[in-house]
Amino acid sequence: MADFDEASQAFLAWLRHTGAEINPKIKLEDLRHRDAGRGVVAIQDIAEHELLFRIPRSAILSVENSLLSSEIPASTFNALGPWLSLILVMLYENLNGSSSNWSSYFSVLPSEFNTLMFWTKDELAELQASAVVDKIGKESADEMFLEQLVPVIIEISEVFFAGDTRAKQKAEEMRSPANLELMHKMGSLIMAYAFDIESSTPPKNVDEDGYASEEEDEALPKGMVPLADMLNADADQCNARLFYQDRYLDMKALKPIKAGEEVFNDYGPLPRSDLLRRYGYITDNYAQYDVVEIQMDLVADLATAAGIWSTERVEYLDEQEILDSGYDITVSEPFTLQESLSPELIILVETLLLPVEEFDRIKQKGKLPKPEKITGAGAKLLHKIVQTRIAQYATSLEEDSRVLHADSTVGGVTSKSKDRRFAMARAVRSAEKKLLRQAEEALAELTARGGGALKRQRDVDGDVEMGGTGKKQRA
Template sequence: MIEFEERSQAFLSWLSTSSVSLNSKISLADLRSQHAGRGVVATSDIIEDEILFTIPREVILIAENSDLSAKLPQVLEELDSWTALILVMMYEHLKGSASPWKPYFDVLPLTFDTLMFWTQEELEELQASAVRNKIGRDSADKTFRETILPIFHSNGAILFLNGNFISDEELLSLAHRMASTIMAYAFDIEKKDGDKEFDEEGYTSDEDDEVLPKGMVPLADMLNADADRNNARLFYQEDALVMKAIKPIAAGEEIFNDYGPLPRSDLLRRYGYVTSNYAKFDVVEVSHEILIDTVAQNGAISREEIDSRLEYLDGEGIIDTGYDICRPVPGEPIQEIFSPELLTVIAALLMPTADFEQMKERGKLPKIGSISSKVASLLSKLVRNRAMQYATTFEDDEVALSSLLASHTQNNLSRHSYRMQMALEVRLGEKSALREAEQILQRLEATAIESEKDHKRNPRFHTDDGSSKKRKVG
């Protein structure tokens, strides 16, 4: 506790000597009891648009601000911004007290609860969540072995400034730690206006807009995030980055940034925590394979015909490795729950052969308007098949989570138990999304069946302008 506080105070002193402007109405708080590390809280009432702190651009930990950019300019130029920042952070960390960012490194975490650091046993608690396929530990390891290690081998005299050489395995461990720090804490750093290239009409190039370097912004990265309680935002100026209040903040309230609409599985993967405030963004990914298996089980179309139609759809850029099912929001249309690509593929695969061939000849795709009973029925089967991929039911997980929380308090949860809790919350969120989607589909299917019956009783044809007219019968 004493060391934690001492490091916090040393960091604040460093900010002061680095020309960082701090509002006297905020303070750095110890939030470890909430599994949140450090956070920033208001000590007095803050009004909207009030500046909380200002960080000069030269204080940002970014490749161009490190003296390594002068020592190994060509090496850094050949790396992407992500890998370049990893290398710079490893270099500055190994410099120890010689690094101008030493007090900053001292308050950054040494351990993480991001999925990169979970054991295989812990990862299995996520069951069938697609996030398990997005961790990328092996690919990161390969990149570090093929890129970072050779740079250290070739430039040891520069990178090991104090002659404190460490083994390749220690370097790999440090590279993973710095990469996880960047994933959890780094910002996209917008260029100074003077560094941007403008065309004759005053617009920046696509490259300027899309390729933004990553940078570590001291203090700004210590704001925790909350989708509902977001009350601050980082603004980019020519010579500094400015954090402002975007609404009034009362004394005693924590100051929150926001990560945007991230599902809790991605919160866990990137930042190492979950919160119920992001439950509304939960998403379930359905693999292309289970979609095709479900269509084949339906029996309305042969495997050969499925493959033939998929070839056409792939040429039209519709086929993907996976499709999203979003957590339903009351009142929103079905098209907002299921990805448009998924709806398009299903509609195409369920079309009568003659209709599909005619559409194919015209080089078109199905228009997704109202959902037919056949499409709703198939989607229901797909949702059920996806739910069956999880080893436990929604009810099982509710009991397990209640039992875990009843046997521990948040303050005495072990790291393993804390990870088990987060895994349960992620898979409960995904199963809940599937349950709610299926309930909506069942109602939609029933409504569509009645509508189709009514259509048969009162035949209509559609004109080119979209209006409907009664068809003469008999």
């Protein structure tokens, strides 16, 4: 406890030394009793729009602020891209220990992680057929580190390990499993804590809620914003937001916050599967964003078996930006196909089922079937697709439900318990099965009616996340 608090106080002292302004009405508090690590809590009433803290841009742990950026060519960072560049900088600063300007900051960042990247095979197996397993990307990350990052470290070894007579040897040793693990930890810190560092006038398009797709965020510079990343997230209780100024980043209250209440940020509309993948925990407050993915490969296999797969039609759909690696079924309350079933999936199925003359006609006009109407044949194939997807899971929704009541403690942030990981996995896979069950029942009813019209409120869009569709992250 003493070491934990001492690290917090040393961090705050360092932060104030950088020129940060911290409202005396807030406190960095030990929330480990709630499995929430550190958090920011109001100790006096805070008014709406009141400044909670102000962080100078110079205190951000970023490529721009690291000494490494003045020692190696900008072209090196440009070639690596935002993610690998920040990993390189964080490795450099972390390995410099107390010599780093951010040593006090590193002391309050986690050194152990509960994200899927660090789960064992038996723990990941509890997620069963969840598509999130394919989005972890540990093997591809290892390949990227070995093929892109390590060669750069070797090339700049005399700078990276300045003053060390074993610089070149140490650079070669970055290929070791222990150092690859360190790279994964730096990457996990970025995924869980980094912000997109924007100017006061954001150069990108965001939606009406202020969020951008993860794919779009990929191109933006990343930075670790001290104290801002200490805020825990809550989809329902979000009461603060980070605002970008010319010289500072300001965290302001979005609503009045009473003394004793925690200050919360928000990750945006992330499903619990992605919350687990990126941050290592789940909470029921994000259940409203849950999704289950129907893989394109599954659709292709069933369409081929039905004799309706057409390379020409698939290529046309690709030109129309309908093809994707997977299609989401999302939460709606009450559940309706028009709100939950991916319109792109409907278009894909209905296009494959079109008579030759009808396909030739819409292709000539550059059009697509309307997702507002599902034919009887389309409903039947979609029903078969959903049933096959359900069968990919090793247990049924009923079987999971019988053990879920024992998992009522799920919802904290950083437990290392295997039982807890199993419980979180069950919660994620059960939510996906529930969505599939709802879709199966709705499609069975639609099939019995011979198809029908859907009144759709959301538009077809191309918001694609790295490895999936329709997911967004904080901006």
